[in-house]
Amino acid sequence: MDPIIRINNISYTYPGSDKPALDGLTLDILPGTFTAVLGSNGSGKSTLAKHLNAILTPSAGKVYVDGMDTTDEGNLLAIRRRVGMVFQNPDNQIVANVVEDDVAFAPENLGVEPHEIRRRVDAALRQVGMYEFRMHAPHLLSGGQKQRVAIAGVLAMDPEVLVLDEPTAMLDPRGRREVLAAAESLCRERGITVVLITHHMDEAIRADRVLVLDKGRIALDGAPGEIFSQTAALEALRLTVPETTALITRLNAAGMRLPTTALTDEACAAAIMEALS
Amino acid sequence: MLKDITLGQYFPGDTPVHRLDPRTKLLLTVAYIAAIFMVGSWGGYALVFAALVCVCAVAHIRPKALLKGLKPLVFIIVFTAILNLFFTRGDDVLFQWKALRVTYTGLERAVSMVLRILLLVSGTFLLTYTTSPLAITDGLEKLLSPLKKLHVPVYELSLMMCIALRFIPTLIEETDRIMSAQKARGADLETGTLPERAKALLPLLIPLFISAFRRADELALAMECRCYNGGEGRTRMKQLHMSWRDGVAFLLGAALIAGILLLRRLGI
Ligand SMILES: Nc1ncnc2c1ncn2[C@@H]1O[C@H](COP(=O)(O)OP(=O)(O)OP(=O)(O)O)[C@@H](O)[C@H]1O
Ligand SMILES: [Mg+2]
Numbered sequence: 140m141d142p143i144i145r146i147n148n149i150s151y152t153y154p155g156s157d158k159p160a161l162d163g164l165t166l167d168i169l170p171g172t173f174t175a176v177l178g179s180n181g182s183g184k185s186t187l188a189k190h191l192n193a194i195l196t197p198s199a200g201k202v203y204v205d206g207m208d209t210t211d212e213g214n215l216l217a218i219r220r221r222v223g224m225v226f227q228n229p230d231n232q233i234v235a236n237v238v239e240d241d242v243a244f245a246p247e248n249l250g251v252e253p254h255e256i257r258r259r260v261d262a263a264l265r266q267v268g269m270y271e272f273r274m275h276a277p278h279l280l281s282g283g284q285k286q287r288v289a290i291a292g293v294l295a296m297d298p299e300v301l302v303l304d305e306p307t308a309m310l311d312p313r314g315r316r317e318v319l320a321a322a323e324s325l326c327r328e329r330g331i332t333v334v335l336i337t338h339h340m341d342e343a344i345r346a347d348r349v350l351v352l353d354k355g356r357i358a359l360d361g362a363p364g365e366i367f368s369q370t371a372a373l374e375a376l377r378l379t380v381p382e383t384t385a386l387i388t389r390l391n392a393a394g395m396r397l398p399t400t401a402l403t404d405e406a407c408a409a410a411i412m413e414a415l416s
Numbered sequence: 417m418l419k420d421i422t423l424g425q426y427f428p429g430d431t432p433v434h435r436l437d438p439r440t441k442l443l444l445t446v447a448y449i450a451a452i453f454m455v456g457s458w459g460g461y462a463l464v465f466a467a468l469v470c471v472c473a474v475a476h477i478r479p480k481a482l483l484k485g486l487k488p489l490v491f492i493i494v495f496t497a498i499l500n501l502f503f504t505r506g507d508d509v510l511f512q513w514k515a516l517r518v519t520y521t522g523l524e525r526a527v528s529m530v531l532r533i534l535l536l537v538s539g540t541f542l543l544t545y546t547t548s549p550l551a552i553t554d555g556l557e558k559l560l561s562p563l564k565k566l567h568v569p570v571y572e573l574s575l576m577m578c579i580a581l582r583f584i585p586t587l588i589e590e591t592d593r594i595m596s597a598q599k600a601r602g603a604d605l606e607t608g609t610l611p612e613r614a615k616a617l618l619p620l621l622i623p624l625f626i627s628a629f630r631r632a633d634e635l636a637l638a639m640e641c642r643c644y645n646g647g648e649g650r651t652r653m654k655q656l657h658m659s660w661r662d663g664v665a666f667l668l669g670a671a672l673i674a675g676i677l678l679l680r681r682l683g684i
Contacts, residue, residue, distance in 0.1 A: 231634035
């Protein structure tokens with residue numbers, strides 16, 4: 140399968156900064172996959188995200204989205220339509236004061252026909268479970284609901300890739316669960332490629348692939364089970380392991396023999412049950 | 417406490433007045449304002465008042481809501497009345513006490529000025545009570561679109577208005593939060609002389625401005641990510657369209673103006 144996003148040895152240095160935020164990064168993302176990106180503060184996660192839809196263009200190297208070069212100005216709208224981006228603070232992404240008008244913003248910008256916009260807006264709101272709230276004022280919604288409206292606003296562009304930059308950082312546990320469930324169902328049910336940037340290891344467990352960034356480079360790359368069993372390597376990168384892995388590691392240190400690849404709560408519980416019986 | 421400020425004052429509803437096209441309502445409001453200045457007889461005021469009452473009844477707006485809206489204007493109304501009452505020159509003196517002289521012309525002018533202000537303000541309130549801010553913005557954009565030929569950025573202006581409306585509640589909430597935080601640190605925002613209070617406001621305004629700029633920055637980025645590239649080639653999900661209702665509204669508006677002119681002619 141051809142990668143939907145192909146990143147070829149890119150480097151990027153912010154103007155006025157002396158050390159590069161991205162430093163020779165190469166990465167292919169396959170369509171329909173769920174990729175989680177981890178890394179400590181300042182490791183270059185947001186900078187990488189902004190390269191995926193041509194908000195930033197590399198100082199060296201190339202990024203191709205669906206075969207289109209992001210440095211080519213003529214591709215700009217086509218790229219942004221294909222790669223939707225959701226940010227941390229839902230309050231600062233919502234443009235209109237009625238939910239459905241906000242979701243309509245992107246297709247309106249793209250010049251889509253009015254009845255087709257209506258169809259996409261309704262479909263996007265249903266997809267994230269916010270259809271009943273379509274006539275509400277965004278500022279009266281909870282954080283998780285606002286963030287789902289922001290996701291719907293991007294879905295209305297009919298994107299192939301959804302990039303979420305710490306979408307749950309400002310949410311309570313319930314809002315976090317809602318947003319993650321929405322992202323996961325978009326990937327699994329609609330086949331949208333999801334790139335989730337996060338600080339919470341637990342959110343990376345369900346991904347197909349986990350990337351760990353460090354100093355603008357990919358430090359670790361693999362399936363969640365592979366990555367999280369490397370406790371020492373993760374600690375060297377100032378990251379902790381998920382709670383399930385931490386528990387298993389401690390139990391193993393106490394003499395049990397559990398697989399470190401049991402990452403989800405259910406798998407971990409099942410492994411412990413099996414070892415005990 | 418800041419949250420108590422009602423903005424836009426829109427009362428959602430599904431009456432024939434609510435369903436009118438916002439362009440119709442905007443144009444009729446302008447016509448209504450012009451009509452008030454055409455009134456030349458007491459009968460004319462009565463007619464405008466009757467029209468206002470009818471629209472209120474159809475739109476299910478209670479008179480109490482209108483009166484509440486007029487409350488902040490009490491000072492201006494009293495001021496206008498006094499000015500006209502005591503400072504109109506004329507020979508038909510009604511009564512005189514030392515230097516204060518009230519003439520019949522003055523009394524007449526004071527009453528008619530007060531009536532004009534009341535009718536004018538209530539009429540424009542009816543517009544904002546029955547039309548959502550977004551619909552007003554949309555209507556204005558459409559009505560002003562011929563100005564695009566003169567390179568007036570009509571679309572951008574309407575988007576600015578829309579975003580401002582969207583962020584007012586967010587910024588009010590934020591102000592509340594910063595105020596509570598400053599009060600918790602012992603800031604005193606409510607007592608003291610005026611300069612003292614102005615000074616106490618500074619630690620409130622600075623964080624508010626910084627946060628507003630950060631928000632603007634992030635919003636601009638989010639808009640870019642959602643393919644915003646100016647008003648050119650943009651479509652709208654909600655199309656405005658006029659119906660027979662709007663035709664009826666225009667006819668009634670024309671009838672009102674004709675009635676005013678007729679009464680003025682007849683001097684009733
Ligand atoms: N606008 C900017 N101007 C200059 N330097 C920047 C800018 N934004 C980020 N940087 C620098 O680039 C590096 C990578 O930043 P980036 O925001 O990509 O990190 P991150 O992994 O997203 O961190 P966080 O977890 O805090 O969001 C950091 O050293 C940061 O200081
Ligand atoms: Mg970041």
